[in-house]
Amino acid sequence: MTDVLIIILSTVFVLSVVVTIHELGHYWAARACGVAIDCFSLGFGPPLVSWRDKHGVEWRIASIPLGGYVRFLGDENAASVPDQDNLEAMRASIVAREGQGAESRYFHFKPVWQRAIIAVAGPVSNFVLAILIMAVFLVMIGTPRSTPVVTSVERGSAAEAAGFRPGDTILKADSRKIESFQTLQNYIGLRANLAVDFTVKRDGREVHLRATPRLIETTDRFSGRTKVSRLGIGNAGMTHLKRSTVLGAVPDATVEVWGMIKTIGFYLGRLVTGQLPADQISGLIGIGHTAGAVTKASAEGAPNVATMALRVFVSSMLLxxxxxxxxxxxxxxxxxxxxxxxxxxxxYEAVAKRPLRADFQAAGFRAGLALILGFMLFAAWNDLNRYDVFKFIGGLFT
Known part of the structure; x- marks a missing residue:
């Protein structure tokens, strides 16, 4: 019961922070563009708490804390679909009701570039949040680094087949310069079943090797049963923490976040093209399991409550x-x-000089919603299999 409570609380906390920052990005961009806002909701469903500020915005904390939205004045829903197919009729209705010029406060009558800024502000806010968290982490704690020297080679591994030897110093993987063993791990982790060309230093000379990392099924406390890309080399070198200066923290953090973005794009591309199995897709259940596992691992072995709280906070912020x-x-x-x-x-509107037809927009939103819901169900199915939920349920009846 305690584990379930930890998972629920950790998931709600992590998702609430991420979603709130995302929606605040939309909110502040809309405010800057002069858009009237009707509601800002953290969560979905009936509101548990709500109040209106001096700008007339209703702020809500809703009963289902798994998302959120900003609703602009005049929207029928949180997806910002026009209320009417005919925007001119909508304009006439607003003017008749509120007076000439009142339509300028409505999202759908803002210039297309302002609407684009408001749309992109949510994801940008997510990236900025990650950069700020990483910047603080790089200054206060630093990232672990060890020299990319091979200290062991697993028998029967891809590394052994390629000719790696203990003592090899890895200089490059493909064209990527390898500055630390952690850099190598990140690079290899995305390239299961892809041939990688390595340049290693051995006995004072450069040697070129080609290895194909293998997709290996493994189990760990954070991801459950999953498949990882493994080369089969070990590194027992001294690990140190590399910290950033205060002035260099934001640029360094930006590089880290950009690397994460490229990693997600590369990984998604391999999934879509069938180069990686689709059963690796994870969803809300996986996020919850990881959040709970991170919280528990951070709290273990803490000498006092203050240390435990600090560890949990730091690990949660990195997540x-x-x-x-x-x-x-x-x-x-x-x-x-x-x-x-x-x-x-x-x-499309910027190029065609007119909005996409309302029926096309509606059809697109229905198709998009179906795609997202299907993806969520598929991810949930994967998570239930990954954590052996079906086996557990089946065991109750045998």
Whole structure:
């Protein structure tokens, strides 16, 4: 029961922070563009608490804390679909009701470039949040680094087949310069079943090797049963923490976040093209399991409550940074109902000098919603299999 409570609380905390920052990005961009805002909701469903500020915005904390939205004045729903097919009729209705010029406060009558800024502000806010968290982490704690020297080679591994030897110093993987063993791990982790050309230093000379990392099924406390890319080399070298200066923290953190974005894009591309199995896709259940496992692992062995709280906070913030980048990236995909879908429609409007037909927009949003819901169900199915939930349920009846 305690484990379940930890998972629920950790998941709600992590998602609430990420979603709130995302929606605040939309909110502040809309305010800057002069858009009237009707409601800002953290969560879905009936409100538990609500109040209105001096600008007339209703702020809500809703009963289902798994998301959130900003609703602009005049929207029928949180997806910002026009209320009426005919925008001119909508304009006339607003003017008749509120007076000439009142339509300028409504989102749908803002210039297309302002609507695009408002749409992209959510994902950008997620990236900024991740950069700020990483910047503080790089200054206060630093990232672990060890020299990329091979100290062991697993028998029967891809590394052994390629000719790696203990004592090899890895200089490059393909064209990527390898500065630390952690850099190598990150690079290899995305390239299961892909041939990688290595340049290693051996006995004072450069040697070129080619190895194909293998996809190995493994189990750990954070990801459950999963498949990872493994080369089969070990590194027992001294690990040190590399810290950034105060002035260099934000640039260094930006590089880290950009690397995370490229990693997600590369990984998603391999999934879509069938180069990686689709059973690796994880969803809300996986996020919850990881959040709970991170919280428990951080709290273990703490000498006192203050240390435990600090460890849990730091690990949770790093998880928030990672999740924030993922959500920011996914929201930029050109799928209707996501921010990227809105941007795609605004791009059409900018080129065609007119909005996409309302029935096309509605059809696109329905298709996008079906795609997202299907993806969520598929991810949930994967998570239930990954954590052996079906086996557990089956065992109750045998």
């Amino acid at each position: 928030i940074a990672s999740l924030s980048v993922s959500i920011g990236f996914m929201n930029l995909l050109p799928i209707p109902v996501l921010d990227g879908g809105h941007l795609l429609m605004y791009a």
